[in-house]
Amino acid sequence: MTGQILSPDGLEAALRAIGAERYHNLHPFHRALHDGRLTQGQVQAWALNRYYYQCQIPAKDATLLARLPTAELRREWRRRLVDHDGDAPGTGGVARWLRLTDGLGLDRAYVESLDGLLPATKFAVDAYVAFVRDRSILEAIASSLTELFSPTIISERVAGMLRHYDFVNSDTLAYFHPRLTQAPRDSDFALAYVREHARTAEQQEAVLAALKFKCAVLWSMLDALDYAYVTPGRIPPGAFRPTCP
Numbered sequence: 001m002t003g004q005i006l007s008p009d010g011l012e013a014a015l016r017a018i019g020a021e022r023y024h025n026l027h028p029f030h031r032a033l034h035d036g037r038l039t040q041g042q043v044q045a046w047a048l049n050r051y052y053y054q055c056q057i058p059a060k061d062a063t064l065l066a067r068l069p070t071a072e073l074r075r076e077w078r079r080r081l082v083d084h085d086g087d088a089p090g091t092g093g094v095a096r097w098l099r100l101t102d103g104l105g106l107d108r109a110y111v112e113s114l115d116g117l118l119p120a121t122k123f124a125v126d127a128y129v130a131f132v133r134d135r136s137i138l139e140a141i142a143s144s145l146t147e148l149f150s151p152t153i154i155s156e157r158v159a160g161m162l163r164h165y166d167f168v169n170s171d172t173l174a175y176f177h178p179r180l181t182q183a184p185r186d187s188d189f190a191l192a193y194v195r196e197h198a199r200t201a202e203q204q205e206a207v208l209a210a211l212k213f214k215c216a217v218l219w220s221m222l223d224a225l226d227y228a229y230v231t232p233g234r235i236p237p238g239a240f241r242p243t244c245p
Ligand SMILES: O=C(O)c1cc(C(=O)O)c2c(n1)C(=O)C(=O)c1cc(C(=O)O)[nH]c1-2
Pocket: 057, 093, 143, 144, 145, 146, 147, 149, 150, 153, 154, 179, 218
C-alpha cells in the first residue's frame, strides 16, 4: 500500500485489521489466564508485572498532555490522568489495580517497589512511554488505539477468571469494570482524531506502524511472562518468585 492514500473508512479498516491479527487477546498466556489454566502464583506474576504498565500509563498520558497544542485536546486528554490517578488518594485505576494485587495475596509495598518486575516488562513499558514522548502527536495518539480492542478482552477476562479461579472475586476484579466505558470513550476520541489528521500516505503509514508498535509492546510483555513463569527454571535473577502454588 506504499504511496496509496486511504479514505478515513479505509484507514479505520486497516487499523482494525491490525488489531484482529496482533492484539494481545490472541497471546497463549492470555488464553491460559482466561481459561483458568494458570496457578495463583502465575496469576500473581501477571498482576505484578502489569502493575508497571498501569502505573506508567498516567506518566505516558502526562507526557503527551504537555505536548498537546490546544485547550480542547488537553481537556480531553487530562481525563485519562484522572481515570488512572484518581482525584484523591485511594481512587482511580492504579489504586484499583492494587486492590487486585492485594486480593491475589501480594504484598503491596513489594508490588509498588517494582523490585520483582521482569526485565522485559520494564523495557516494553518504558519503550511505550518513550514512543509517546518522542514521536509525532499523531503517532502518539494512534498508539493508544489498542484500546479499541480492550473491552472485548476485558469482558472475556473477567468472566473467565470469575468462573475458573476461587482466589478472585468481583471486588478484586473491580479495576476492569470502569474500563468498559472509559476505553470506548477514549478510543472513540483517538480514532476520530486519527481519521481526521492522518491525510497523507506517509501519515497513514506512520499511524498504522504506531498501532503495530503498541501491539508489540503488549505482546512482548506476555512473551516475557510466558517464558519466565510457565516452564520451571526460567525466572530471571531478582524477579518475583511465587511462593503459593
Ligand atoms: O486489560 C487489557 O487488556 C488492557 C489493554 C489496554 C491496551 O490495549 O492498551 C489498556 C488497558 N487494559 C487498560 O486498562 C488501560 O488503562 C489502558 C490505557 C491504555 C493506553 O494505551 O493509553 N491502554 C490500556
